[in-house]
Amino acid sequence: MPIIEIKNLWFKYRGSPKWTLKNINLDIEEGEFIVIMGPAESGKSTLGLCLNGLIPHSIPGTFKGNVIVDGLNTRTEKVGRLARIVGMVFQDPESQFCMMSVESEVAFGLENLNLPNDEMIERVEWALDVVDMKEYRDKPPHRLSGGQKQRVAIAAALAMKTKVLVLDDPTASLDPIGKYEVFSVVKELREKYSITIILFTQEAEMVAEFADRIVLMNAGEIVRIGTPREIFSDVDFLMKLGVRPPQVTELFHLINKELNCNVEQYPITLDEAVQKTLKLLRRE
Amino acid sequence: MTDPYIVVEDLSFTYPDGTLALEDISLKIYEGDFVAIIGQNGSGKTTLVKHFNGLLKPTKGQVIVDGVDTRKSTVAELARKVGYLFQNPDHQIFSNTIEEEIAFGPRNLGLSEDEIKERVEEALEIFELTKIRKENPIFRSKGEKTRIALASIVAMRPKVLILDEPTTGLDWRQSEKVMQYVKKMHDSGHIIIFITHDMRIVAEYAKRVIVMHRGRILLEGDVRDVFAQPEILKETFLFPPQITQYAHALKQNITDKEIPKSVLTVREMLDVIQKLFAKYNIKG
Amino acid sequence: MSELYCPGNTFFHKLSPQTKIIFTFLMSITALFIQMPLWNLVFLLAVGIPVIWLKFKLKVTSAVLKPFLRTAVVVTCAIAVSWLLFSGVGKPIYKVYDGIYITDLSIPLAIAMALRLLSLLAITIILVVTTREVDIIAGIRKLRIPYFICLIFALALRFIPTLYDDYHTIVEAQMSRGLELEKGSLLERVRKLIIILVPWLITSFKRVTILANALDSRGFIPLQPRSFYKEPRYSKTDYVMIFLSFAVFILVLILRYYFGYLAIIPWRL
DSSP states (O other): OEEEEEEEEEEEEOOOOSEEEEEEEEEEOOOOOOEOOOTSSSSSSHHHHHHOOOOOTTTOOEEEEEEEEEEETTSSSOOHHTTEEEEESSSHHHHHSSEEEEEHHHHHHHHHHHHHHHHHHHHHHHHHHTOOOGGGGOOOOOSSHHHHHHHHHHHHHHTTSSSEEEEEEETOOOOOHHHHHHHHHHHHHHHSSSOOEEEEEEOHHHHHTOOEEOOOOOOOEEEOOOOOOOOHHHHHHHHHHTTOOOOOHHHHEEEEEEESSSSSSSOOOOHHHHHHHHHHHHHO | OOOOOOEEEEEEEEEETEEEEEEEEEEEEETTOEEEEETTSSSSSSHTTTTTTTTTHHHHHEETTEEEEEGGSOOHHTTTHHHHHHHHGGOOOOOHHHHHHHHHHHHHHHHHHHHHHHHHHHHHHHHTTTGGTOOOOGSSSSHHHHHHHHHHHHHTTSSSEEEEEETTTHHHHHHHHHHHHHHHHHHOEEEEEOOOOOOOHHHHHHHHEEEEEEHHHHHHHEEEHHHHHHHHHHHTTTTOOOOHHHHHHHOOOOOOOOSSSSOOOHHEEEEEHHHHHHTTTTTO | OOOTOOOSOOOOOOOOSHHHHHHHHHHHHHHHHOOOOHHHHHHHHHHHHHHHHHHHHOOOOOOHHHHHHHHHHHHHHHHHHHHHHHHSSSSSEEETTTTTTEEHHHHHHHHHHHHHHHHHHHHHHHHHHSSHHHHHHHHHHHHTOOOHHHHHHHHHHHHHHHHHHHHHHHHHHHHTTTTOOSSOOOHHHHEEEHHHHHHHHHHHHHHHHHHHHHHHHTOOOSSOOOOOOOOEEEEEEEHHHHHHHHHHHHHIIIIIIISSSBBBTTTOO
């Protein structure tokens, strides 16, 4: 059974004339790394909020259809209960940081779970270790960089041992080093732990290599689902949608189209592109 | 070469709490400049540009804007010459209608009502806001708000436009739109100084790049020259856009003079590939 | 507050936070019951000497403490002068202006009040310099204050610096558009504040929305049973300190109200 089943989901914010989400159907298997991409106003963030019950419980609107998370229906379960299965990392590193130190931030969710002290201490240590923030345990949020804050947010979700981790464009406002830190942690989570990851992002080049599937959204609907290669290779479609594929993929598409050179498979990473180019050029 | 519009001489800046933010910065900004300032958060980018409109005054050295020492001017006086678009348009927008928002800056300059009206009309037109001029800016999308904020700065007709991360948080289409407006401003005579983490935008729009690292200028010069030194950029964990890196990697494998020292866009790379195909006799 | 904390391993650092809170509270009230220069001085020395000791032990950075102390000195002088000139008790000895007299009682009262204020300052410094913010919240929680109140207090402490930064950024953004906050009549200046207030309220509201979602997403359900991460424990030293705090407080009350000592004007604090 998929760990997340979204069936015929429609959502409209209260007071809004149009539907923000239209007929969303998506199954996500346990352990998958799904990347959801789309232009602004495509409904991505709204979809994220549906995954842990914030919609419909905390955010008013018209909700149709069902979202089943690990067998639980988000309509009937409280957000607090769903939070044990789905962890969320929001886009704004500053405002989602609730407590006054890194350690207490990670421990907060564990207190909410009413865990015994020994277990909390163990989980906090482990989570901080995974994101490499142990030496910052006493630091308050305003002393941390954006990348560090997001890593703490990931640790806070990890410590709760959720089965699913949803990250809503976590690197949008970060500097290059922050982006790298966050993607490194996500990569490591994917490789070492069997956690299901749903990442909303614009960074095609960062995810091309390690996403299992990419979901494209536009104007509230899912328009396409496929592997990174399948999705990024249709460069014309992506450009029309307003999503940028990796630059090397764009290049090879143009090589194919305008230089009339038949390239069977477009590269989606830098290394692949270099290899393919060398092969092309040595073809005398 | 005309006289520089902004001269920075041996600028050092220490915050009241003792942190040294800028150390011995010297640079000149000229008429017609389109400058990108890049660097990790904390490298001093924002601290530097805040000296250009007098928000910060040097603790050592001096900053001369259009012949006037910033220490002898108020921010309001310098606002006539140097406009500053803050990263988050929500930090600026407060009016009931878009046209009132745009009128705010010119009104602060003490212009006559007729002059203000003229400038508002002009700004509304340039930024394609005429149709929604009576709408409340607070409820618009982030892309529109950025446009509105930019319009309200441009209405003051400053010579220099400083933009602090104008495309952060925007999708590709919105970013392109904003940068097109910025380019229009540059074409009509404004000096552009923008801070960004998006290397693609730097490659596509900037003519000159200043790389900041720990309060000092690490690298500075023509955009092609700067991106031709990836080893130095790596010191501060910055990477050129994927297509630029691809060109470098290719050049390392086939040292061919057809590959220039820096490739800035996918189109440029396509031309290079075309030449290489011709050279190596590759057909479709 | 986190700026004032200095890590260390002193006697005060080792005390549990709830003990220090009790100590701060009781000693502050005690100070308010002492109203005689000599005894105020004794009390000040009693709490002041640990502060001086802490300063040397911890090498407190003066940069952060300076503005704090400067305000304290200004307020103390203001209080002293107002008691000196406007005490309303005693026999006038010197006329400063019509209706404003220095009296035989106002001089010792002014000294007493100033010393008292400095004592309160010293007590607070001990608490703030040796206790981390997170521990202060833990201490409040240990004292059985309902968690909801502790959380609100913690969130306020957490967000005050952030909201202040937002305010500062907005002021800069509007100044960059030519806004001059200092100029103009009182009415104009109030109008200008609205230009700062509207964006500030909007950004604060957005922050609060994200925060609320974050709290929910971490499984927070109000009034549900929750555990206490690294709950502070009472040690023998804690019990002794609490006992001493109560003892001093009761002693002062007895000395003042049973024996009539310690006060120049017994009918008021």
